[in-house]
Amino acid sequence: MSVSRRALLAAPGIVSLGLAALSSPFGSAARAQGATAPGAAGWPNRPVRLIVPFTPAGTTDVAARILAERLQAHLGQPFTVENRAGAGGNVGADAVAKAEPDGYTVLMQAISSGAINYTLYGGRMPYRPEDLAEVGLVVRVPNVIFVTNALPVRSLRELVAYAKANPGKLNIGSSGAGTSLHVTGELLKMEAGIEMTHVPFRGAGPMLAEVIAGRVQVAVDNLPSAIGHLREGRLRALAVTTAARTPALPDCPTTAEEGLPGVEATAWFGIQAPARTPRPIVERLGAVIDAIVKEPATRARMADLGGMMPDLTPEGGTTPAAFTAFVRAETAKWGEVVRKSGATVE
Template sequence: MLRRRSLIAAAAATLPLPALGQEGPYPSRPIRMIVNFPPGGTTDIAARIYAERLQARLGQPVPVENRGGATGNIGAEAVARATPDGYTVLSTAVSPAAINYALFGARMPYRPEDLAAVGLYLRVPNVIMVHPSQPIRTIQDLVAAAKARPGQLNYGSAGSGGSPHMSMEMFLLRTGTRMTHVPFRGAGPMLIEAVAGRLEASVDNIPSCIGHIRDGRLRALAVTGHVRSSVLPDVPTLAETVVPGFEATAWFGMQAPARTPRAAIERLGAEIDAISKERGTRLKLAELGADPPNLTPDGGTTPATFETFIKAEIEKWAEVVRASGATLE
């Protein structure tokens, strides 16, 4: 009798388990999307564009939950510690997904290996600006002024460690100039001071400041992408003016807890890729001044290409943080 039970148990152990548990085809219930920044910012806007389309394509609710704080680390840690079953995902940005590892160092509450890459949503260039009352009319003028008065000019950003801050530090590093960083608690407060003329320069994501530029309240000097922005076609890139090869963009995408079943990762990645190629999505991205993923030859994204992209971004920004001495003020 004991031998018979042992044989039955051994046979059962060799049977394949269902890929994602006993719930049936994935997904069979709502997928919670955590956004690691407050509502209204570019991370939140991008997340809601994709959440809406994912819900329609998957046939399951995709509720969005904002968990901001610590430059995106709080929400990212929550997902890194979540059950890896494919039903909790993270809509994230370049800071918590790449920059923060070097900036926070030992204080970082999670590691790159705690999160799995799913797909890149979009990329958004930053733009360097001055108040129209400034005599600085070109990016070359700003470089000359900064070299003439090392450390005496200031510039504002939406906060320490964000893409605008680190893009500016990368620009200063590569032009051999120094300016004083003035961090704010978000783009809104920073832009109020910039428009009032109380900052000598400022830097921000294009979606947040495009209205001020179009209305003439701020003068755009250069964008940080590798090509000119479609919404600011007359504004040159840093690469074509003062720093050949320069590229530093804010980017946004989806990650999931490590050890999430590969079938779920690939399914979500395929859906994000399909959504990024939809005409409606492309039009919404264009309105934001954003570029599509462009990680694959057809302009899309995959979990594998996004993972490679994140690794390269971690290395790039670690070097910028090290060389510039950037800190969390």
């Protein structure tokens, strides 16, 4: 992916990927825990497939499994996680877009396949935004920049100095071309004025394994999937990409603290369903997700992994309508990034 610094900086609000809260048009009754919309009374009466468009062990997968556990507790049926990776999330998302719209196949959507890829892949996209219906935003997460322990750098400033002294010798990994992790790496290279070779993987799991082994020296990942390796010393964290430090990794500075305030990025994950899924089912599932993301225990689990809850409504939750507005704004923003930068995927 080739991104010009001038092109990115020309788009207002593009370099900072922080997410703004949106107000909900729904009343409290629609958000009540377990609220059942007319016509959704018999749903679900069998297991529901929850498609994750990335490999196991990545943040999309981790967040989906936490959510699946709580959905089963609320709705009384298993939500079975099924990983379908490929094309920056497009393979799994396309499977859901073309699935039977009966409420028994839903998607754990990510920022890449849910916003970035619509413009990045252009005419090669296998589905359209209108092929999927928004149900609820589940979690937002910072990205983290880290290195293999064998690399002799202990801060982001030291990494920049090392890269400048060793041009073209470092690889930087991500979980896929077009992901927010890829773009964060591009922003890092542009802001710091350094060169590293991007190495995309089919998910966070294989990427993390290669960095731990030292075959890839630098990487960017969503904090939840990398945090265990960072806490246990298998990888060395250099900076998080949020404006403030995260309580989940309090000793890790921000990119701004390390002299690169333009490298700011926040990823997101939420539930979508096939577009023609009956609206009462979408509303019911959305109300249950809203109840789950407000649970103190769920918030604590996500926060321990570095996640931030959606907070699309004044009460700190989510609704289908609020998530729809959010996704439309993200798609427009990322479309502008891709067009102005000339970014492409091979």
